[in-house]
Amino acid sequence: MHTLSIKKQIKGLRAKEFSASEITSHYLSRINEYNPKINAFITTHPDASLEIANGIEISKKSNPLLGIPIAHKDIFCTQEVRTTCGSKMLENFISPYDATIVEKISQAGAISLGKTNMDEFAMGSSNETSFYGCCLNPWDLSKVPGGSSGGSAAAVAARLTPIATATDNGGSIRQPAAFCGVTGLKPTYGRISRYGMIAFASSLDQAGFIAPSAEDIAYFLDVASGYDPKDSTSLNEKVDITTEEITNLPKNITIGLAESELTEHTDPRILQKLEDAIKVFTSIGIKVTTVTLPHSKFAIPTYYVVAPAEASSNLSRFDGIRFGYQTNQPKNINELYEKTRSEGFGSEVKRRILIGTYVLSAGYYDAYYVKAQKIRRLIANDYKEAFDKVDLILSPTAPNLPFSIGEKSDDPISMYHNDSYTVGANLAGLPGISFPVGFVDSLPVGAQLIGNHLSEKLLLQVTHAFQNKSDHHLAIPKEFEG
Amino acid sequence: MNWETVIGLEIHAQLNTKSKIFSASSTEYGAKPNTQASLVDLGYPGVLPVLNQKVIDYAVKFGLATNCEISSETIFSRKNYFYPDLPKGYQISQLDQPIVHSGYVDIEINGGPKRIRITRAHLEEDAGKSMHNNETHSSYIDLNRAGVPLLEIVSEPDMSNAKEAIEYMKYIHLLVRYLGICDGNLQEGSFRCDANVSIRRPGDNLGTRTEIKNLNSFRFIEKAINYEVDRQIELIESGSIIKQETRLYDDENGITRSMRSKEESNDYRYFPDPDLLPITISKEFIDSIKSKLPELPNAKNNRFINDLKLSEDDAKRLIENPQLSIFFEDTARLTKKANSNQVSNWIIGKISSMLNEKNIAIDEFKLSSQKLAQIIDKVCDGTLSQNLGSKLIELAYDSEQDIEAIISEKSLSQISDLNAINKIIDKVLASNAEQIQEYKAGNQKIIGYLIGQTMKLSGGKVNPNTAKELLHKKLS
Numbered sequence: 001m002h003t004l005s006i007k008k009q010i011k012g013l014r015a016k017e018f019s020a021s022e023i024t025s026h027y028l029s030r031i032n033e034y035n036p037k038i039n040a041f042i043t044t045h046p047d048a049s050l051e052i053a054n055g056i057e058i059s060k061k062s063n064p065l066l067g068i069p070i071a072h073k074d075i076f077c078t079q080e081v082r083t084t085c086g087s088k089m090l091e092n093f094i095s096p097y098d099a100t101i102v103e104k105i106s107q108a109g110a111i112s113l114g115k116t117n118m119d120e121f122a123m124g125s126s127n128e129t130s131f132y133g134c135c136l137n138p139w140d141l142s143k144v145p146g147g148s149s150g151g152s153a154a155a156v157a158a159r160l161t162p163i164a165t166a167t168d169n170g171g172s173i174r175q176p177a178a179f180c181g182v183t184g185l186k187p188t189y190g191r192i193s194r195y196g197m198i199a200f201a202s203s204l205d206q207a208g209f210i211a212p213s214a215e216d217i218a219y220f221l222d223v224a225s226g227y228d229p230k231d232s233t234s235l236n237e238k239v240d241i242t243t244e245e246i247t248n249l250p251k252n253i254t255i256g257l258a259e260s261e262l263t264e265h266t267d268p269r270i271l272q273k274l275e276d277a278i279k280v281f282t283s284i285g286i287k288v289t290t291v292t293l294p295h296s297k298f299a300i301p302t303y304y305v306v307a308p309a310e311a312s313s314n315l316s317r318f319d320g321i322r323f324g325y326q327t328n329q330p331k332n333i334n335e336l337y338e339k340t341r342s343e344g345f346g347s348e349v350k351r352r353i354l355i356g357t358y359v360l361s362a363g364y365y366d367a368y369y370v371k372a373q374k375i376r377r378l379i380a381n382d383y384k385e386a387f388d389k390v391d392l393i394l395s396p397t398a399p400n401l402p403f404s405i406g407e408k409s410d411d412p413i414s415m416y417h418n419d420s421y422t423v424g425a426n427l428a429g430l431p432g433i434s435f436p437v438g439f440v441d442s443l444p445v446g447a448q449l450i451g452n453h454l455s456e457k458l459l460l461q462v463t464h465a466f467q468n469k470s471d472h473h474l475a476i477p478k479e480f481e482g
Numbered sequence: 483m484n485w486e487t488v489i490g491l492e493i494h495a496q497l498n499t500k501s502k503i504f505s506a507s508s509t510e511y512g513a514k515p516n517t518q519a520s521l522v523d524l525g526y527p528g529v530l531p532v533l534n535q536k537v538i539d540y541a542v543k544f545g546l547a548t549n550c551e552i553s554s555e556t557i558f559s560r561k562n563y564f565y566p567d568l569p570k571g572y573q574i575s576q577l578d579q580p581i582v583h584s585g586y587v588d589i590e591i592n593g594g595p596k597r598i599r600i601t602r603a604h605l606e607e608d609a610g611k612s613m614h615n616n617e618t619h620s621s622y623i624d625l626n627r628a629g630v631p632l633l634e635i636v637s638e639p640d641m642s643n644a645k646e647a648i649e650y651m652k653y654i655h656l657l658v659r660y661l662g663i664c665d666g667n668l669q670e671g672s673f674r675c676d677a678n679v680s681i682r683r684p685g686d687n688l689g690t691r692t693e694i695k696n697l698n699s700f701r702f703i704e705k706a707i708n709y710e711v712d713r714q715i716e717l718i719e720s721g722s723i724i725k726q727e728t729r730l731y732d733d734e735n736g737i738t739r740s741m742r743s744k745e746e747s748n749d750y751r752y753f754p755d756p757d758l759l760p761i762t763i764s765k766e767f768i769d770s771i772k773s774k775l776p777e778l779p780n781a782k783n784n785r786f787i788n789d790l791k792l793s794e795d796d797a798k799r800l801i802e803n804p805q806l807s808i809f810f811e812d813t814a815r816l817t818k819k820a821n822s823n824q825v826s827n828w829i830i831g832k833i834s835s836m837l838n839e840k841n842i843a844i845d846e847f848k849l850s851s852q853k854l855a856q857i858i859d860k861v862c863d864g865t866l867s868q869n870l871g872s873k874l875i876e877l878a879y880d881s882e883q884d885i886e887a888i889i890s891e892k893s894l895s896q897i898s899d900l901n902a903i904n905k906i907i908d909k910v911l912a913s914n915a916e917q918i919q920e921y922k923a924g925n926q927k928i929i930g931y932l933i934g935q936t937m938k939l940s941g942g943k944v945n946p947n948t949a950k951e952l953l954h955k956k957l958s
Contacts, residue, residue: 232758316562317571322526360751
């Protein structure tokens, strides 16, 4: 069952080849068997999942997603089970409400299997900052799965769930998808409501999905999207993609290969895989040319001003007063704040709160925050100009292969550069997708396509066309095949 | 040597919207603690603010009424600081691009106009309330007020003494009530202000200012400013300097105390709130608000004096209470015989004293303007004496019956039959021989006593003028 695409799972359920209970039990038993190896889930709730599955009757009129299992990144608030955001701060936090994306998906009938591991408060590119232990890469257990949505990507790669929700703030969907050999879509900023998604950097945060294929994602994207009166920044736009439409590749598509200084810092073997992918695109009638993004080298520094600034403010609410971790016996209010936050947050989170507080401080605000916002506009303009010439922009997803656990944890700058190719789309609010394009040293390599605002449909169509001609996305790591 | 005082005010007016500025919670005052605090007000993980459109309408209304420029694009910013009653660790406020700015109001000082410029007025959310119990060393937090919308109205330092500051604050207080955007309740804290006070030698640059926080009565403002001015003069004249600081007014001792110095004050790290999109305010929108703007107090005052011929004092007394001035105009419109002055006398006299006795506001007053108009007309046409009219108002206040029915049931109308009146007067004269003697001896004033006796005997139903006339006639 776990080798079936979501399309085939829906067919199987309708044809009564298997029931919702059976497919749910199947994935639960896989989680039971394999999760201890990779630590992809922070919390599971098998009894609750099964109870829902047992109550499901599938008919021809049912919502197609009825009975399809899914896992949620532990950044989304859920009522039935704790939401930790990968932090000690929220170790015992039970949200009194469901995030809009969780609510929409459960209303469509999908069954939640549990909450996936992640970097603490989504701050990290390796999943190593999780308070609940690092999630491991199913392709090589000595390597990181990427981050921050490492748990979602690893769970999908090991086929512990057919699909998982994830969030992307600088590459947090796309980079782990690339590291784990699966497909990850970060939609246009505002496409999916942020209500109930614990905020890291509000102007960059975007929910999306990780699954083996673009087609799998297409089943869920429309359900999760749309205007939410509880999120003023959500867009009133339907994705407007049916799973039939995904097969209609529009004619005369041009992809621009992004040329920038970043290629010099990229593993040449990854660039070689990208060349192979270009051949596939050309073979299906897609024209490939080059585009330049002159300001892309500023994307990382810009991101590391804007994101920590917003984070320093967003994380102020974790003060030990109303919810979450509280220090023992503080002597006064300042000690309550200081100790709660010192003990409750991990070091990467503290680093970013410090950076963010610094760049917003009187005397530094103009030099950092205001300047970063200006460069952000220049970066967005680069994309705008590029999209006058091409439909989509192609690049590697990450400059390097999955690295070893501990390899970069003492070198934050090198860690941050993992997101060199991905942060631009967040700064410009654009949709991007990462999809597998092969293996180097038995480790997966991902390529990224970035589209114009609201071009998810085209991104999925092009990726789907590619995936019709390749089978990298179908590969399952050996240890998890059974 | 003389000193010049420079005062600027920051007024916080709580906007009387039904729900909060960024959540659907009720803003009703006086509910049990934390019963009007939603997840958004509590700053729970994952929740987001959604702007209440009403506050934009209200702020634009205020801007138009104070000759302000309305920003075509306005943004919300976060003001970051930690405090237990500030759930998110930041207050959503406005820094750059406030919703309205660069306006003015004209107030009256010593019979002449004085212009007070308004720097800006911006929207923000209120914080919750902390209460401390010193005996148990515990603190309690009530977040019902967290997220209640405020309009912070910042003036230029255009006031030069406490009296001007109060006049300005009173005018803004009146204005927000005329606009219907704030209930102006000082006790409940819906209208409060911070005062920036400094002194200088005439012609010098501005001196160092201190800010006195949270003044919620006109009396406190006057006392606090006067105290602060004296304190500053004393300091400078004794060779010290003024420290820029925030001070609190201690109303028990009538002094201001240092709360925190400039060095201790927070770096609020303002930045645009990414959860809220910039708001575009179109000309059409502004025009639609403008077309619904009510008559403002200054204009109404002029109209009352010039068109309705009220005295300046009477006009002022009516204007001071927006609802009362509306009640007055309604009643005046409904009377057929009485003129505006007569109606205003009744409102300022009888009706105001009833409101005081009952300790209610005019919108809780149970007698309709229709019934009041009828009663006033009956006094004007002589059916009722002034006293009977007053008595009838009281009877009608607690009655469902119409006015005519009450008059006939209680037989209140005046006796108009001259024979009947003469009979009463004869009885009065028969039992007051002494007074008649006095009258005849030249003490004409004694007639007042005899009129009183006539009224008493008739149960107030004789028109006192008629009685006076007939008495004079009989005694001459």
